[in-house]
Amino acid sequence: METYRELNLEIPKDIESVKESVHRFAKDVLRPAAAVLDGMTDPREVIALDSPLRKVFKQSYQLGYHVAGLPVEIGGMGLHGLGMHVLIEEMSWGAVDLGLSLLCASFPFTAAAASGNPELHEKFVLPYVADREGSMIGCWAITEPQHGSDELVPGTPQFHNPRVTGQVVARADGDSYLINGQKAAWVSNGTIATHAALYLTTERKAGMAGGGIAFVPLDLPGVSKGKPLNKLGQRGLNQGEIYFDNVRIPRTWMLTGSNGYELELERTLTFANSAMAAAFTGVARAAYEQALEYAKQRIQGGQAICEHQLVQKHLFEMFTKVEACRTLSRAVMIYNQTSTTPSLEHAIAAKTFCTETAFQVTSDALQVFGGNGLSKEYGIEKLFRDARASLIEDGTTDVLSLAGARHILSHNGVTAHAAA
Ligand SMILES: Cc1cc2nc3c(=O)[nH]c(=O)nc-3n(C[C@H](O)[C@H](O)[C@H](O)COP(=O)(O)OP(=O)(O)OC[C@H]3O[C@@H](n4cnc5c(N)ncnc54)[C@H](O)[C@@H]3O)c2cc1C
Known part of the structure; x- marks a missing residue:
């Protein structure tokens, strides 16, 4: 039964098929592996050679997701804008920790490819494109x-x-x-x-x-x-x-x-913030979906809790927030990956909005689960913890907001002197 309907009228067929295959990978591979990794008390187990993490990397590289953002001419998937947003949201819907790990894994190779340096291309980029073992990270x-x-x-x-x-x-x-x-x-x-x-x-x-x-x-x-x-x-x-x-x-x-460092750093931050916004749209959506399912199934006091109007209100607010996250993060990713003048302040707006919203939605979802929300058995507390980390990751909400404000003011002829 359909539990989630999104406004996807504009998704072309090729991206729709990427969405379907990444969704399967996220559901069948990422989510179960992340649950196991999350339960490991010693982080050395997470990176051990026999850890599920290694299998995740191998399977992802075999499916070619490691070259999602690289150009088709060199063997990449050539995803950008909408396609990249869809891939990041779906992976993060499955498990944001593993989705981000896979995304980071491609970072230096994408930068080397973009540099046009022929030595780096031959020595590192091409072997990375050909890697099917998940050995170049x-x-x-x-x-x-x-x-x-x-x-x-x-x-x-x-x-x-x-x-x-x-x-x-x-x-x-x-x-x-x-x-x-x-x-x-x-x-x-x-x-x-x-x-x-x-x-x-x-x-x-x-x-x-x-x-x-x-x-x-x-x-x-x-x-x-x-x-x-x-x-x-x-x-x-x-x-x-x-x-x-x-x-x-x-x-x-x-x-x-x-000479070019500040500009290049701004470009990095523009992509990183846009990607984080897409990722935490996926986390918010996962929490909303799980809360909806739970509310239908949990019988308490003789009826399903979704019969209570206040639970219905919470569910609808979660739905609204997920839609708002997607609309903003998708528009920002498409603009920033297709425009010749990418916008850092829009990327920051999307990152801070989507991560803060994902934190609210995961918290609301946990509340709908009642006591079970706190239990390790249901997985909703993992989403809550994952979302909490995002308010610091790749820049705290406070510092990014100050940086965003500085950009807006400078476009309006005002120099903001605060450190950020
Ligand atoms: C899950 C996760 C993944 C990460 N991945 C990476 C990665 O791949 N690579 C990498 O290099 N780093 C990574 N980081 C690091 C991350 O970018 C930093 O944690 C982040 O930039 C904040 O830096 P900090 O932790 O040193 O906090 P600090 O800079 O010490 O800040 C501490 C507090 O002071 C506040 N503060 C600091 N300066 C100001 C200011 N000027 N004005 C107002 N308030 C201020 C902050 O908002 C914060 O509340 C990751 C972090 C997390 C949590």
């Missing part, structure tokens, strides 16, 4: 032990303060860069990644703005990893520190130097 490494929110606010005075500089530094040395320093325990896929898009410091006197983006294979001499992080939600998304001790890369593997 990427990560986005930006956060450092002493730098979190402040890494994500390009264009602010604080970003240009020469007294505040990053902790992972690349120093030019002949034809190479030598990299030293540490990334924080928050790098998603940090413990299992084979390659990183490493956001680092190249010009210390320019403060955080003196950055660079390097493509770094993580099997190079001098790279080491920390132990996996144990955290509240999104437990299937493994995270951990990466250390760099005199790691040498050719100069040509620096995708962006300090």
